[in-house]
Amino acid sequence: MLSRVNRVAVIGTGFVGSSYAFALLNQGITEELVLIDINKDKAEGDAMDLNHGLPFAPTSTKIWHGSYADCDEADIVVITAGANQKPGETRLDLVEKNTRIFKGIVGEIMASGFDGIIVVATNPVDILTYAVWKFSGLPKERVIGSGTILDTARFRFLLGDYFDVDSRNVHAYIIGEHGDTELPVWSHADIAGTSISEWTKYKHKYDQADLDAIFLNVRDAAYQIIEKKGATFYGIAMSLLRLTKAILHNENAVLTVSAYLDGEYGQKDIFIGVPAVVNRDGVREVIEMDLNDEEKQKFEHSVKVLKETMAPVVAND
Numbered sequence: 215m216l217s218r219v220n221r222v223a224v225i226g227t228g229f230v231g232s233s234y235a236f237a238l239l240n241q242g243i244t245e246e247l248v249l250i251d252i253n254k255d256k257a258e259g260d261a262m263d264l265n266h267g268l269p270f271a272p273t274s275t276k277i278w279h280g281s282y283a284d285c286d287e288a289d290i291v292v293i294t295a296g297a298n299q300k301p302g303e304t305r306l307d308l309v310e311k312n313t314r315i316f317k318g319i320v321g322e323i324m325a326s327g328f329d330g331i332i333v334v335a336t337n338p339v340d341i342l343t344y345a346v347w348k349f350s351g352l353p354k355e356r357v358i359g360s361g362t363i364l365d366t367a368r369f370r371f372l373l374g375d376y377f378d379v380d381s382r383n384v385h386a387y388i389i390g391e392h393g394d395t396e397l398p399v400w401s402h403a404d405i406a407g408t409s410i411s412e413w414t415k416y417k418h419k420y421d422q423a424d425l426d427a428i429f430l431n432v433r434d435a436a437y438q439i440i441e442k443k444g445a446t447f448y449g450i451a452m453s454l455l456r457l458t459k460a461i462l463h464n465e466n467a468v469l470t471v472s473a474y475l476d477g478e479y480g481q482k483d484i485f486i487g488v489p490a491v492v493n494r495d496g497v498r499e500v501i502e503m504d505l506n507d508e509e510k511q512k513f514e515h516s517v518k519v520l521k522e523t524m525a526p527v528v529a530n531d
């Protein structure tokens with residue numbers, strides 16, 4: 215399964231794919247980076263442009279625009295291809311179009327002889343991760359959706375900003391669908407081992423209404439950004455980079471990826487955002503947090519919405 219050097223293949227070099235490629239290059243995460251897009255000129259132009267930054271990169275990276283055959287020796291294939299949301303559209307609105315696109319893409323990846331880990335970012339990410347698992351025949355551990363990594367990052371940033379603490383010291387998770395039914399796990403949110411409610415000791419202006427507004431801003435961030443600039447890409451690029459490092463560096467990092475549930479949280483046969491330990495083999499295990507009753511009910515609702523949306527699409531394939 216391992217290639218001699220690390221190779222990452224990016225399928226879809228639009229806003230998300232090209233931003234992720236730029237982030238990879240900047241941090242010198244992989245020795246080889248191949249860009250693949252149905253729009254060959256876009257992939258070729260991106261490869262040229264990225265190569266021109268190499269003299270200033272921390273390490274050498276071989277970057278080229280390629281074809282699916284180049285996935286054969288890839289350690290990770292990251293799929294960011296497909297339609298994105300237009301203003302007013304939900305992620306779930308993209309399900310039929312992107313599932314059709316994915317059937318072709320995953321067939322091509324697997325035909326190359328690929329035997330690594332597939333990471334999915336395209337929306338609706340939880341459902342497409344399930345589709346990739348089905349289409350590819352790969353073990354569930356080796357199909358990973360970006361899930362709520364980005365939402366968790368947004369949550370940590372906004373909480374850190376509110377409490378005037380570095381977001382890297384905020385430990386708080388968003389779980390569930392990467393979309394409108396996601397939920398914050400307030401019952402296990404802490405800053406440096408101190409529960410959020412205890413932070414009144416350090417910051418007197420503490421108001422539940424502010425915290426509720428923080429979650430709404432997390433949940434609706436994509437809508438706000440898409441309204442202003444048409445797409446979101448830097449946050450997800452950094453999220454995908456973090457996940458890539460966790461895999462290639464065998465970090466056993468805890469990230470809220472879209473992982474397969476097989477009884478965890480009382481759920482089966484679904485990919486959904488939950489904290490999980492990620493390493494060189496993919497998802498090592500799902501971490502089952504002890505949710506309170508309200509969180510359990512919201513998580514169950516998120517699962518229900520995903521399963522209802524997925525059922526006709528998966529049945530057709």
Ligand SMILES: NC(=O)C1=CN([C@@H]2O[C@H](COP(=O)(O)OP(=O)(O)OC[C@H]3O[C@@H](n4cnc5c(N)ncnc54)[C@H](O)[C@@H]3O)[C@@H](O)[C@H]2O)C=CC1
Pocket residue numbers: 225226227228229230231250251252253256294295296297298299308315318319334335336337338339360361364392445446447450
């Ligand atoms: N999971 C997350 O947190 C996030 C997910 N996204 C999702 O990422 C996806 C991509 O978004 P953008 O980059 O903004 O879109 P984009 O339209 O800029 O890029 C999509 C790229 O996919 C390519 N493509 C389309 N069909 C293809 C095929 N069959 N084979 C190969 N390439 C193909 C297009 O040519 C284009 O270059 C969307 O579904 C978007 O909703 C975006 C931000 C965050």
Ligand SMILES: CC(=O)C(=O)O
Pocket residue numbers: 299305337364435436446450
């Ligand atoms: C577009 C999207 O899924 C996001 O920015 O969260």
